[in-house]
Amino acid sequence: MFGIKTKKKSHGFSVIELLTVIVIIGVLATVAFLSYSGWNQSVAVTQIKSDLTAIVASMETSRNFNNSYPSTIPPTFKASDGIIVSGGSSDGLAYCMEAYSIKYPGQVYAVSSVNKDPYLGTCDPSVSVFTVGSVIDLTVPITYFTAVDNVGVTGYMITESSSSPLAGGSGWVVSAPSSYTTSSAGTKNLYPWVKDANGNVSDVFGSPRSVVFVTPDPNWNNGRPGSVLAGKQVYNRDLTSTDKYSDNSLIGGTGKLRWKTSQTSCAEPQCSATAPVAETHPGHVGQSVLVADNSTDFALSGSPPVYPARDACKALGGRLPTLAEMVEMGNQRSWYGNLKPHTDYTNYWTATVAGANFTAYAPFLNNGSVDIYNALFSYSGYVRCVR
Numbered sequence: 001m002f003g004i005k006t007k008k009k010s011h012g013f014s015v016i017e018l019l020t021v022i023v024i025i026g027v028l029a030t031v032a033f034l035s036y037s038g039w040n041q042s043v044a045v046t047q048i049k050s051d052l053t054a055i056v057a058s059m060e061t062s063r064n065f066n067n068s069y070p071s072t073i074p075p076t077f078k079a080s081d082g083i084i085v086s087g088g089s090s091d092g093l094a095y096c097m098e099a100y101s102i103k104y105p106g107q108v109y110a111v112s113s114v115n116k117d118p119y120l121g122t123c124d125p126s127v128s129v130f131t132v133g134s135v136i137d138l139t140v141p142i143t144y145f146t147a148v149d150n151v152g153v154t155g156y157m158i159t160e161s162s163s164s165p166l167a168g169g170s171g172w173v174v175s176a177p178s179s180y181t182t183s184s185a186g187t188k189n190l191y192p193w194v195k196d197a198n199g200n201v202s203d204v205f206g207s208p209r210s211v212v213f214v215t216p217d218p219n220w221n222n223g224r225p226g227s228v229l230a231g232k233q234v235y236n237r238d239l240t241s242t243d244k245y246s247d248n249s250l251i252g253g254t255g256k257l258r259w260k261t262s263q264t265s266c267a268e269p270q271c272s273a274t275a276p277v278a279e280t281h282p283g284h285v286g287q288s289v290l291v292a293d294n295s296t297d298f299a300l301s302g303s304p305p306v307y308p309a310r311d312a313c314k315a316l317g318g319r320l321p322t323l324a325e326m327v328e329m330g331n332q333r334s335w336y337g338n339l340k341p342h343t344d345y346t347n348y349w350t351a352t353v354a355g356a357n358f359t360a361y362a363p364f365l366n367n368g369s370v371d372i373y374n375a376l377f378s379y380s381g382y383v384r385c386v387r
Contacts, residue, residue: 044101047080052118068092094148096123124200125149130192145176147194155195167199
């Protein structure tokens with residue numbers, strides 16, 4: 001009996017099946033590609049870090065031999081294939097280097113003289129040296145202000161705050177300022193800042209400069225060139241043994257130094273029958289008395305007594321300074337004849353003869369005393385006057 005024969009049919013992939021296979025193949029290819037790319041990128045980062053570490057060693061070696069960092073990458077360093085390195089030192093005191101792979105230019109690593117371990121990021125500008133000079137009123141000169149950056153410093157600023165200024169804010173100047181002026185007297189901390197062409201701002205400077213500013217008094221003149229009150233030469237004549245205003249026992253004086261405040265006959269309290277209030281200070285020779293007002297002077301013998309220092313200032317339309325003004329003159333480091341800054345800045349007047357220790361000065365500015373040291377001989381003297 002003959003059976004019925006059936007013919008087998010071959011079934012192909014359906015559209016859905018084909019799409020599924022394609023998707024799976026794509027996913028596998030993507031995973032493989034990403035894994036390969038990630039591996040390549042990891043290799044590039046390793047090369048970058050290795051090159052930057054080698055640069056640090058080259059820069060430090062160069063500084064050891066030359067006492068400064070080189071302005072460009074040392075010729076002894078060779079970058080790996082495909083790695084771009086840039087940077088250097090603009091002042092020999094600090095440096096910063098950046099590196100990236102040509103294949104992955106978006107990943108930039110850097111090292112610097114401060115941070116020698118490679119880090120992800122670009123070079124920020126850095127202040128390397130910042131020093132100031134002596135204060136003049138509310139202004140202080142800037143003696144050194146140097147910075148370093150791999151693309152170049154484009155802005156400088158000094159503030160009294162440790163808060164970082166905005167790169168796009170006001171107050172930036174294109175070159176390092178030669179001075180800084182504050183708005184009021186007092187002790188201020190000065191912070192230097194720099195920025196670069198990429199808009200990066202330096203970190204806060206680790207050693208801000210503490211500066212004491214003083215408010216200038218319009219009533220005094222500190223002896224700047226051209227001032228009629230810069231100094232006045234007066235004459236201090238010999239004192240006799242009978243001069244009641246002498247306290248020099250070497251010439252037989254029996255009286256005490258007296259003070260005079262007006263052009264009248266000697267009266268209380270400067271010319272009282274008893275000596276003025278005296279204070280003794282170890283290591284100082286002479287009579288110390290408290291200054292009572294702004295017009296004190298050293299009385300010389302005469303009838304009535306004469307007051308050459310006070311009168312010399314009055315002839316110029318001025319007067320003798322107060323102790324507070326003496327302090328401010330000291331801050332100005334003023335010269336008056338033989339009156340030298342630092343050593344003699346508290347002198348009211350001194351002999352015109354170089355090396356002669358004939359002075360009247362205020363060594364104890366904290367308590368308002370004045371010391372008279374050998375100021376009893378025949379010498380002309382320079383006197384400070386204010387107005």
